[in-house]
Amino acid sequence: MNPTRKRRLIIVLLVLAAAAVAVGLGAFALQQNMNYLFTPSQVQAGEAAKNKTFRLGGMVKAGSIQRSKDTLQVTFTVVDADGAMPVEYTGILPDLFRDNQSVIATGHMDNARFVATEVLAKHDETYMPKELKDAMAKAHQGKAMPAGADQGSTDQGSRQ
Numbered sequence: 001m002n003p004t005r006k007r008r009l010i011i012v013l014l015v016l017a018a019a020a021v022a023v024g025l026g027a028f029a030l031q032q033n034m035n036y037l038f039t040p041s042q043v044q045a046g047e048a049a050k051n052k053t054f055r056l057g058g059m060v061k062a063g064s065i066q067r068s069k070d071t072l073q074v075t076f077t078v079v080d081a082d083g084a085m086p087v088e089y090t091g092i093l094p095d096l097f098r099d100n101q102s103v104i105a106t107g108h109m110d111n112a113r114f115v116a117t118e119v120l121a122k123h124d125e126t127y128m129p130k131e132l133k134d135a136m137a138k139a140h141q142g143k144a145m146p147a148g149a150d151q152g153s154t155d156q157g158s159r160q
Contacts, residue, residue, distance in 0.1 A: 037104065041083030048109065055106050056085060056114050062099040078103060078114070089116040096121035 001009075037055040038048045048054050056078055064077035073090045087105055097103065097119065107116035 039080040039083065040078055040085035041080050043085055043109070043114070044083045053106065053108050053117075055104050056087065056116070057104045058085070058102070060097070060099055060101050060103055065099065078105065086113045087116050087119075088113055089119050091119075093119055094121040 036048070037057050040056065040058050042048065043056065058078040058080045061077040061079045061084060064075075066075045068074070071090065072092060073088065074093060075086065075088050078085050078087050087107075088110075089105065089107075098121075102122040104120045104122065105114065105116035106118040106120075107114055109115075
């Protein structure tokens with residue numbers, strides 16, 4: 001083999017090996033930062049990692065919200081069709097957080113309870129922001145509003 005071709009082949013092989021190592025390291029780093037979404041029944045079945053951060057999604061069980069009188073600590077239960085998971089959160093909850101509302105909580109398991117570091121409340125498809133509701137009311141001059149139009153909120157941070 002010609003020395004020039006041999007040198008080129010070695011350079012190409014080194015570049016390909018470096019690219020493979022870079023892709024492998026990138027995939028490994030991204031995999032460590034992923035937060036998977038699990039339902040309470042999946043967590044109870046052991047599908048969620050015990051010491052890892054993940055997202056818990058479901059509905060807030062009616063009557064399960066308990067607020068501490070002297071701190072921002074809130075406990076509630078997230079349910080799905082087959083399971084229920086107690087959740088503990090310390091902080092300010094979104095405006096849309098209430099009973100029978102869809103939530104996604106980010107956190108980790110601590111024994112049999114989920115300790116959340118972030119709670120997001122989801123609205124349904126009938127949600128209409130207050131600004132849009134007001135604009136439509138002016139345009140229609142008192143005509144009937146669509147169903148769910150009275151659920152507006154001006155808190156930009158709690159919308160999703």
